[in-house]
Amino acid sequence: MQKLVIGIDIGGTSTKFGLAARDGRVIYNSRISTTGHDSFETYFDILTGEIEQAIQSLGNEAEILGAGVGAPNGNIYTGTIENAPNLPWKYQLPIAKLLQDKFNIPAMLTNDANAAAIGEMVYGGAKGMRDFVVITLGTGLGSGIVANGSVVYGHDGYAAEMGHVTVRNNGRQCACGKKGCLETYVSATGLKRTLYKLMADEVADSGLRDISYNDLSTTAISDAALNGDPIALKAFEYTGKILGRELANTVAYTSPAAIFLFGGLAKAEDLIFDPTKKHMEDNLLSFYKGKVKILPSGLGDENAPILGASSLIWKHLEENNS
Amino acid sequence: MQKLVIGIDIGGTSTKFGLAARDGRVIYNSRISTTGHDSFETYFDILTGEIEQAIQSLGNEAEILGAGVGAPNGNIYTGTIENAPNLPWKYQLPIAKLLQDKFNIPAMLTNDANAAAIGEMVYGGAKGMRDFVVITLGTGLGSGIVANGSVVYGHDGYAAEMGHVTVRNNGRQCACGKKGCLETYVSATGLKRTLYKLMADEVADSGLRDISYNDLSTTAISDAALNGDPIALKAFEYTGKILGRELANTVAYTSPAAIFLFGGLAKAEDLIFDPTKKHMEDNLLSFYKGKVKILPSGLGDENAPILGASSLIWKHLEENNS
Structure with missing residues (x-):
């Protein structure tokens, strides 16, 4: 049976x-x-x-x-x-x-x-790992932290809200009411906000200037970046920088063997993985350097x-x- | 026996x-x-x-x-x-x-x-707690994170280096080689650095202006603050602000029932606890507010x-x- x-x-x-x-x-x-x-x-x-x-x-x-x-x-x-x-x-x-x-x-x-x-842990890339972190990148940013083989739920069941770690004092307004939360920079919405800021700050031409905020998708930004669109490339670089820097802090908290990126934004592959890895490594304490993997989810x-x-x-x- | x-x-x-x-x-x-x-x-x-x-x-x-x-x-x-x-x-x-x-x-x-x-956990104030954090405030800042009743050691045994979480990009030089680490602001040394910066930035008179950097102790700064020294008071307020803000992030990571402050700087009692609590609460996600205790160590x-x-x-x- x-x-x-x-x-x-x-x-x-x-x-x-x-x-x-x-x-x-x-x-x-x-x-x-x-x-x-x-x-x-x-x-x-x-x-x-x-x-x-x-x-x-x-x-x-x-x-x-x-x-x-x-x-x-x-x-x-x-x-x-x-x-x-x-x-x-x-x-x-x-x-x-x-x-x-x-x-x-x-x-x-x-x-x-x-x-x-x-x-x-059960089906994917973390089989056998006892310490790792999963970051889900969708409209917002979710996270799950595993330490000693168990999910860190916290005393009230609400741990691992990494999307609401403050990465910029007085930064972008978050839907949660706070300012400067990680997910206002690192998520499908965060990427779009960065792209719009760059279109405001810079003069470079971009096909994305023809698309309205509400019509703009992560895929459209990825496609533009893969075709060399300078603003789209910068938007991914900036997103990875903010994520990588915070992941260096994550490592100082829980020292995971790996950090898995999951969801829409993670499908942009090297566009998001490369700057994330670089800025994480640049900001790690020396004895963490080169030891923490950043991986795509193994869940399909x-x-x-x-x-x-x-x-x-x-x-x-x-x-x-x- | x-x-x-x-x-x-x-x-x-x-x-x-x-x-x-x-x-x-x-x-x-x-x-x-x-x-x-x-x-x-x-x-x-x-x-x-x-x-x-x-x-x-x-x-x-x-x-x-x-x-x-x-x-x-x-x-x-x-x-x-x-x-x-x-x-x-x-x-x-x-x-x-x-x-x-x-x-x-x-x-x-x-x-x-x-x-x-x-x-x-064994002898002190965390008896029966399964999720809490201890911050040791000495020359530097150390930390121990307990989740699900076990210390979070990380995959390599080196987790919980909260002293080296980056709280200011391009901030103060840390002995570790990085810049802007939490312990460059929050520790006996961090307090002293803040006091010296305030003496440079401000014109207020202070008895502490008679003491050399190398002779200045946390106790001298506490005593001055308790006697109303405006610069010493500001130094504690600033130290508590930086600590409280990062503890709001700590809560978003592990949602502890309590955070214990231990060591020299924690002996300054209200001078450090009050601003730390205020700035932590101000920066917490709404559903964490009022739930996380900040306590002195129960270890004596x-x-x-x-x-x-x-x-x-x-x-x-x-x-x-x-």
Whole structure:
């Protein structure tokens, strides 16, 4: 009988879910919209209804060991999503308990970046590593820190908010209310803000001057940079400089064996990896130099959110059987 | 029979050592000079000779369970002190192995700030806490980070070098070769540098203008501040601002329940705690606000280094018996 885990990734726009095996195969995956439902209860019924059908379609061939969930503000200790700013439901959502009751299996919840970190450990590039960091680069910047083989959740479950480390006093306004947060410089949005600042500061011609702020994508900036666009190249260099400098501080905090970059901006490959590595190395204490790898995620693209979420359960089961 | 652990704290000037009970009583303590010996072997023979005598003087009443050592650049994984810049011996010193062979007991080594963190957990104010940070404020700034109940050593044993997090790009020259490191602002030396900068920048009269840089102590600056000296007061405010801002970043990394301040500068009490708390709170993400305590060390003064060092063994024994 095949052992499987339910993985659910709740994003601001869509919710991805599936059934994952321990070896990383995702034997079922689907998605529903996170928004547009008349209540959380309706959303939850649709989500679990689809999962139930998928499980039934496997007949007696599968045993479901648990359900893992990655979601913004997901708290491992309480199993609730608490006041996530970009989800439609503002109150506390006891997701883990609801799933446990629904399927009669263990259920665990954490935020998406922590789930990505555990996914990296269970399925990805961090197999066997006990100390590493995952940085997720999307609209914002998320992070998961693993030390001594365990995710650093902090006393309240909310550790590893590296996106809100201050990198510039009185710097760019952040959506969180503070100024100068790392994610205002290092994220898809941060890159775009840098590009617009450079278009204001400099006179160089650029095809990107024909695209509106709201229409501009990370891919368009990458493509321009790969074609030699001087402003796009500078924007990546600046983004990598800010990231690399902060990663030198990250190393002084937790001395990881590797730092994995995950998500949209990381797909720009050398454009972001090269300046990040350079500026990290330049700012490291001497005895850290040349020892910390900066790597792309080993989770792949399509199923990464489902693998990350399901890995919570695999990790949990392995820790409790060892 | 009384169970005791050997605690050894190797500093640049003197080496403190003693025998500590699990309840925090130090039933023997002494010190020798770290410098002035013709070789490391001579130093080690004198040190262990004195410890041996102390143990023998207890006759059959004591059982020695192990030896813990705190030392600059002490590495938990290898048990060696590696190229410590402020010790007289530049090569690798396999301290843990040497003590193990000498006394036929388990021996463990880490750096002094990590030892202080474990000491806080075993004997001090962090009993029962699973997530906290200790900052040691001496000539430099050391730190120990505890997450999930374990010290964060990093992949190489050298994590938690918060003294060398960059807080100002192109800031003050640090002894490590980098610029703008936290300890160039926040430490006994950092406070003094700030005071001298303020005496250069401002015209206010101050009794401290009669004291040379090399003669100026943290206590003199504290005393002046307590007597209303405007420049001394500003120097503490500035030091607390830089520390508080970085601690807001620390919280974004590891979300500790408490941050303990330890060492000379922490003795200035409100002068350093008040601005540190204010600027940390001002820079925290909203959901961290009001939740993280900044506390003085609970280890006391005199025996803290011996307790810190011996706590490595108590912690180790308790983890392996649980």
